[in-house]
Amino acid sequence: MQKQIEQQSLTINFFMTFIVAISGIIVYFLTNIQALLLDGFFSFISFLSAIIGIYISRISHRKTARYPHGLHFLEPLYAIFKSILILLLLLLALINASETALQYFLAGEGEVLDVGPILPYTFFVVSLCFALSFYNHYQNKKIHGLSTILAAEAKGSLIDGLQSLGAGLAFALLYVIPIKGPLGFLHYTGDFFVTAISVICLISEPIKMFHQAFIELSHGLALDQEITEPIDDLILKHFQDLLPHVNYEIIKIGMSVKVKIYIEHEQTEILAETLAIRTPFLKELQQTYSNAHVEMIYT
Incomplete structure (x- = not known):
């Protein structure tokens, strides 16, 4: 669309x-x-x-x-x-x-x-x-x-x-x-x-x-609030309980949006919970940005 x-x-x-x-x-x-x-x-x-x-x-x-x-x-x-x-x-x-x-x-x-x-x-x-x-x-x-x-x-x-x-x-x-x-x-x-x-x-x-x-x-971070605010709202909705242990970045290249989610390496329980949330989060994200991707990264 x-x-x-x-x-x-x-x-x-x-x-x-x-x-x-x-x-x-x-x-x-x-x-x-x-x-x-x-x-x-x-x-x-x-x-x-x-x-x-x-x-x-x-x-x-x-x-x-x-x-x-x-x-x-x-x-x-x-x-x-x-x-x-x-x-x-x-x-x-x-x-x-x-x-x-x-x-x-x-x-x-x-x-x-x-x-x-x-x-x-x-x-x-x-x-x-x-x-x-x-x-x-x-x-x-x-x-x-x-x-x-x-x-x-x-x-x-x-x-x-x-x-x-x-x-x-x-x-x-x-x-x-x-x-x-x-x-x-x-x-x-x-x-x-x-x-x-x-x-x-x-x-x-x-x-x-x-x-x-x-x-x-050059894969710089997206700062345009018109693009980032809907993603911020979704992050808050899906990852609210995990935010103290999770950081994220938003990168826009043309009409492609990538959300990089950083998880603390030693928190295996948090990692498992984050992976479980990833699918519903990505599904809802793609309703707004059809060319969206989510990348999970250990820190």
Whole structure:
């Protein structure tokens, strides 16, 4: 069920991001504004990643001789590569826009920005991106925030929408700024300032995405309360009488959740009782997280 929700959501992402990407690229060719190229190719990356995400979502649960618990590591790996692509795109757009601004300030050469179709484009794209981000977040919340892929897509759509909104509002100011006035240089260099501000405001998001995905890929402990609280409640329900002698850790890798339960080695009676509780605990745990595993460890 959880995988079905993830795959349905990614299919919606596939179609929506394709529309947004095509819109951005078309408007870029009409205006030749670098910030819109950033916007269009950002959406194009989201479109391509949706295709990859659908494929990973379909195969990550498969078990092999080498990976008996499945290929769930592909999900944080996907988020890592997507965050790197976003960072590279932001930096490349900033470099390209800087070249145009330097050419104007140093040589006095440049072309007046054509902002004709900016406002209708901005309204259309921002509406789609924000709606898609909310949809991804809502769908992920339905499965307790378990999907690393949907979390990455929600953040990517939000970044795309904010970048489009910032660019649209900034370029809209050019409608009221006289080209012969003291701020007239913005008609030639506004592209650079919008791109620079967008990069500064948005660059932290792919870094956060990378950090979270790396924690998952390196088997770091899950700290997200939306994921851990249901498990904490189940631990308390099943192991309440044994908690002074039992510790546990929660590790999330993609949509796979592993609960490691540590038992004191010398307490053989506690070990036997814990092993007896393991089956009903795992059964109830898998009702919430279908790809959950329990590992018992001596200490």
